[in-house]
Amino acid sequence: MTKRNNKFIEVAFFLSKYGKAGPPKLLQTDSWKDAYRMFYEQLSDGRDILTFEHSLKNSRDTFDSHFVDTEREGWKDEEGNPQKLKGISSEVFTKFNRLNEEQIWERIKQYANTDVKEREEVFENLIAEQEAEKPDTTARTEGGTKVYISRKVERNPTLRNAALKIHGYDCKVCGFNFEKVYGVWGKHWAEVHHLKPISESKVEKKLTDPGKDLVVVCANCHRMIHRRRGTALTIEELQAKLILK
Numbered sequence: 001m002t003k004r005n006n007k008f009i010e011v012a013f014f015l016s017k018y019g020k021a022g023p024p025k026l027l028q029t030d031s032w033k034d035a036y037r038m039f040y041e042q043l044s045d046g047r048d049i050l051t052f053e054h055s056l057k058n059s060r061d062t063f064d065s066h067f068v069d070t071e072r073e074g075w076k077d078e079e080g081n082p083q084k085l086k087g088i089s090s091e092v093f094t095k096f097n098r099l100n101e102e103q104i105w106e107r108i109k110q111y112a113n114t115d116v117k118e119r120e121e122v123f124e125n126l127i128a129e130q131e132a133e134k135p136d137t138t139a140r141t142e143g144g145t146k147v148y149i150s151r152k153v154e155r156n157p158t159l160r161n162a163a164l165k166i167h168g169y170d171c172k173v174c175g176f177n178f179e180k181v182y183g184v185w186g187k188h189w190a191e192v193h194h195l196k197p198i199s200e201s202k203v204e205k206k207l208t209d210p211g212k213d214l215v216v217v218c219a220n221c222h223r224m225i226h227r228r229r230g231t232a233l234t235i236e237e238l239q240a241k242l243i244l245k
C-alpha cells in the first residue's frame with residue numbers, strides 16, 4: 001500500500017504537470033478548488049477543507065518550476081533554477097515523469113471522488129459541519145439588512161444556563177427532549193440558540209436577554225438553523241421545512 005502522504009504528492013505532481021490555466025482535462029472540472037476537493041475524502045488526513053486545499057496547491061506549486069510549459073512559474077531558488085525536490089517529492093517526480101497523463105490518472109483516480117453530484121453534497125455537509133465548529137458570528141438578511149447572530153453568546157455558560165432555566169429543555173423547533181429519548185443520560189441537555197439580531201460590535205452578555213433573545217433547540221435543529229455559511233434560519237423558517245412533526 002502506498003502511504004497517504006505519497007498519494008497526496010502524486011496528485012500534486014499530476015496537477016502541476018497536466019494542469020495549465022485550469023486543472024488537468026481528465027479531471028473534467030474547470031475549477032481548481034473542485035479539483036483539490038476531489039481528493040479530500042481520501043487524502044485529507046484529518047485536515048479541514050481550507051487547509052487541505054492550501055497544502056495541495058502548495059505541493060502542486062513545488063513541481064511547477066520543473067515543467068517548462070506550465071503557466072505557473074513555480075518555486076525557484078536564488079539563481080532562478082527550479083527548486084530542488086526532496087524526499088517523497090523527488091521520488092514521485094522520478095517515477096511519474098516516465099508515465100503519461102493517462103497512466104498517472106489511472107493510478108490517482110483511485111483516490112478521487114469523480115462523481116460531481118456526490119462531491120457537491122459531500123462538501124455542502126462538510127463545510128456546514130466545519131463552520132458549526134467555529135465560534136463565529138453568522139449573518140442573515142432581514143428586510144434587506146444584514147443581521148448578525150452570535151455563536152459566541154450561545155456558548156456563554158451563564159447565558160446558556162439562564163436560558164435553559166427559563167425555557168426548559170424542549171426543542172423550540174421540533175419539540176425533541178433529550179431526557180425523554182435518552183433517559184437520565186440526556187437529562188439537562190440541550191443547545192441554546194441566539195435569536196436577536198445584534199450588531200457585530202455589541203456581542204456582549206449584558207445586552208442579551210436570555211428570556212427574549214435565546215431559545216432552546218436540539219442539536220439537529222441547531223445544525224439545520226446554521227447549515228448554510230453566512231446565514232441562519234429563523235425558528236419559523238426551519239419549522240416550515242419540517243416534514244416529521
Ligand SMILES: [Zn+2]
Nearest residue numbers: 171174218221
Ligand atoms: Zn429540534
Ligand SMILES: [Zn+2]
Nearest residue numbers: 154192193194
Ligand atoms: Zn444558533
